[in-house]
Structures are given as structure tokens and as C-alpha cells.
Amino acid sequence: MTGTPSPAAAERVASLHVTKGHGTENDFVLLDDRDGALDLSGPLVRALADRHAGVGGDGVIRLIESSRVPEGAAVLAADPSARWFMDYRNADGSVAEMCGNGVRVFAAYLERLGLWDPFGGELAVGTRAGVRWVRRIPAAGVSSADDVPWYAVDMGPWSLLGGPRAIEAGYDAEVAVVGLAEVRPALGVDVGNPHTVLALAGQAELDAADLTRAPVVVPVPPHGTNVELVVPLGEGTGPDGVVVGRVRMRVHERGVGETRSCGTGACAAALAVRAWAGDGAPDVWLVEVPGGTVRVSVLPGGHVELAGPAVLVADADVALAALGA
Template sequence: MTDAPTPLTGLRFSKGHGTGNDFVLMADPDGDRLLSPQQIAAVCDRHRGIGGDGLIRAVRSRHVPEGAALLAAHPGAEWFMDYNNADGSQSEMCGNGVRVFVHFLLTQGLVELEQGRELAIGTRAGVKVVSRTDGGYRVDMGPWDFIFPQEARERGADSRVDADGLAGTREALSITMGNPHTVVALSEMAELAGTSLVAGPAVSPLPPHGTNVEFAVRNEPLESDGVGYISMRVHERGVGETLSCGTGACAAAAAVRFRAGKGAPDDWSVEIPGGTVGVEFFPGPDGREHVALSGPAVMVAEGVIADGLFG
């Protein structure tokens, strides 16, 4: 891979989204296109660039140090999802982004994936196994866990959050899905609608690498026909409020399920501003409880970056 940033003029891109969580995607099979954080931020700028919640580079795993390290144990993970947030900062992965990434690979003719078949994808949060479904894609997101020690969550909370438009400091639960999340449970939809996510919520204690913050409201009744229902909004680190966050939906379902206690459902429907995604808890092949995320992926445009991007 070259050490100098790749000139942007003339680069081909695609634009796609998963329930409104949108991304600029670029194919770089041989790993010879290095984009700087400033270039990525310029591409993702919604007024002067293409616009997106992040940029995804499709590169063969062997050309990325993190991807090459995964291949020994997962030789089928040929493709690596190199994901950066809209501000150019690097992120571990993105649940909606994985679905859109696989759909991008398919539309570009880089992979084949028949309905019901699986494809392994390398990410900085490990290998994610994606299967094609009737309505889109299902992603085994791997195991979930708590960020802070057990004694910190004895009351169902391990941190505190302040947000504009939300009265008082609220208790929260911090969960890792390979990337960090802090979930605040709200009591009613009016609170969810009234919370301003223009500025980032203040979280204490803050996880070591920052955190995405979800605000979730459980439906009443919570469960219907074995499925739990919640509504959610999210402020993503390095981005701001987004219409959807796949790992955030998984974290929110995990937090509400944990607080609901024994007998809570394993299947969840999570309503976000961009639509609805499915979340499923199941025993993983490693003996830990895994989470699967299901939802659509849509490609909306293709184009070439012009020389006016930097003015």
C-alpha cells in the first residue's frame, strides 16, 4: 500500500444506506488507495462533498494488517471492511455498514452470495458472518458483553448520562458490540422525541475509546408473540445523530433485555428513525451468546469524484 494519500479526483464511488444509515463506498481490491482523515471528512461532508455517515473501503483482507491477522483463523474472510466515521476517524465496524458493504460487493461483481448462503467479512471487530435473506441480510455480530465490571451494574446501570432536552442526569448501561455503546432507558416516547442529539451527550464514566449513546423506550406491552419491541435514537461518536445504528440497535436490545430479567425474549424489533431492524440473541459456536442483526441494504448512486471537492 502506498504511504501517500491517494488523489481523490477521478475515483469512482457508490452511495448506499441501511435503514437511513448512509455510506460512501469505494472498491480498492489491491489496497493501493490510502485516504487521509481529511479526505474522508471532505467526501462525507453533506454540503461540500458526497455526504455520508461514514466511508467504507472494500479491500482484500491480505492487504490490511488487521485483515491479514484474521486470515489464519478465517481463510474465507477474503474481503475487509475498512470503515471510517464521517469526521475521518477510524471505527471498529458498523452493523448497518456490514450489510451495505456486502450488497456493494455483490453489485460490483466482486462476490456471489445466493439467498441462504453465508459470507465471512473481516472487520476491526473481528470476522462477521453475513447471510442473504428475503428482505436483505442477516449479520452474526458476534458476542456482546458489558464494558464495565459486574459490580458497577448491580442496579442495572453502570454510568450516567446528560443530554440536551432531557431533564436530569440519567442512569445508563455500557455495552460492547465490538465497538462501545452506552444505553439510556427512557420512560416514554415524549422523552425520546424531546431529547436533542445535536451536541454529544456527556457520559460518566466514559469508556476508554469514547462511546455511542442510545436512548431507548420499551413498548407497552414490551413483548408480543415472543418478540420484544423498543424504539431508539442514537448519537454516534465521530458522526452525530444518525437515522440508524446497527450495533446500537443490538446494544439497546441487550440492555433492555438485561433489565427485563429472566424470561425476556430472544427476538427483538428495534424501531429507529430510518426504519426497523431485527435483533436476535442465540448461542454462538464459541459457547458465548451472540447477537444477529437483520435488515435491508440499498444502493442509490454511483459516480466519479470531481476535482472541485477541495475547492
């Protein structure tokens, strides 16, 4: 049994079986609670995610049947095949709508457990941002670890929070980042969760930013925001003749701090740079993050796709008493 046991079972359960995984070094603790028997409390999430006294991770992902969570009704109405729900929690214990790297790792976890055959078709995953569809694809040849499986996720609809006026102005928010000399204009992007993207002049500014402290965003987003700092790197032509844009990014995730990667943040960064570039900008972008590279593709119908690796690195049994949660 995994997670926090019910009071009746507390005396019988001494350990917690977990799996550790990451997508471009955005790392997670995964729990198998498919029958919904567990109470995944904030203190337990924080204890598991603690990098000194726990397993360590940017978040905790619980596998549970969609029918066993309140948000599952909407998920199953949208796609009855979305049997499995990705219950994602930030490292501070707060609940999050979605995680682009996390959903790829979740798909790899379901594959490991025998709950999804990637050669049998797409996987429909329930999330608090709606259904996400995942397929396994060949590695894109953008890293040294090309033997690691890649997963492509239809991340659903996206939008620029400020609408046409923000596109015309080029921004709809201002962000103060420790280490940067002045307040910067930024663009709000919704990819199922909120993001604020600001462009920097080059690598020196990207290196100078101190993301150990949360950037200050004005106006203050009602539910918080992830903040991406991006450096556009131009465009090139891929082997298939498709024009591909490139950006480099660092991110401060709400409820976590700076992470090595953020999947929804990579989507937001590419979409913001594409908006700034105007008509004729590429629909495919490679986004470089400290933990590797992911690919973002703008799809027909107002959707965006995220593709990248997912790695399961360890299984462990954690002593519940030692967690102190």
C-alpha cells in the first residue's frame, strides 16, 4: 500500500512504496493509489518531496482512478477512456492543475505498471486541467540520451491571458526579478495553468537572475503564476525541412521554486516568443532548459503539443515513521 493509510490501516502499514522519475530533470515522487484508499495529505507531500529528509522531488504524483476524485466526472465525460487520473501536488503540498513533464513521467509509470500499452494507441490521462492525450514517439535526436523513450502530449488549448491587446502591446504584466536591474514587461500565457514569460537580452542576464526568491509579478495573479525567463536563439531548418525556433529558459515554479525544467513553462515560453515574433513565426520550437531539451509544437485547433523524455530511475520503500508526517 502507498500514500497515507486510513486511520484503521495506520497500525498495519509501516512503509510506503514509491517510484522516483523525472522529465528533463524535473523530478517527481510517484505513488500507486489506483483504488483511492489513501489520504494524500499536505504534510506527507512535503515530507516526501524534501530533498534532505525525504525522497526528494519537485512534486508528488498520485495514480488514482478518475472515478475516485471529484474532478473525475468532467474528465470521464470528456473521454470515458481516461480511466487514470494524475493527482499532482507541488513540493509545498499545494494542489496544481497540470504538469507537462509530470504527465510524460506519469505515462511512463503507467507503462511500467502494465496499465498502458503504448503500441496499442494513445493514453488518455485525467488531470485538473482536463484530459491530456499521450503517445510514445522516437527520440527527437536533440540530446545525448537518444535511447531514452520520448512521449508527446497534446496539452490542450492555450491562450494569451491578455488577448489581442496584449499581443499588440507585447506585454500585459511587469516582473521584478532579483539580480536584474529593472522591472521587465512580460506576457501572460495559460496552458491549463498560469505562466508569465519575460524575454532577456542574452545569456549573461539569464545567468544573473536569482530565482531562489520568487519574482514579483504585477498585477498579482489571483492563483499565483509560474515565471519563465527566456532568451530567443533564432531559427533553423530541421532535417525534414521544417523551420524550427529555439529558445533557452529558466523557470520559477509556484509552490516549488526554481526547477531544472517545466513542461507547461516550456510551452508558454515558446508560445510567447512566437507571439512576439509575429506572422510567419515557426510552429515548432526546441526549448533548452537546465535539465535538457523539449519540443513544443503548435497544433491545429488552438492546441499545443509537448514532447520530451521521461525516465523512471528508482523504486523505494519509505519508512512512514521516519518521514515524521
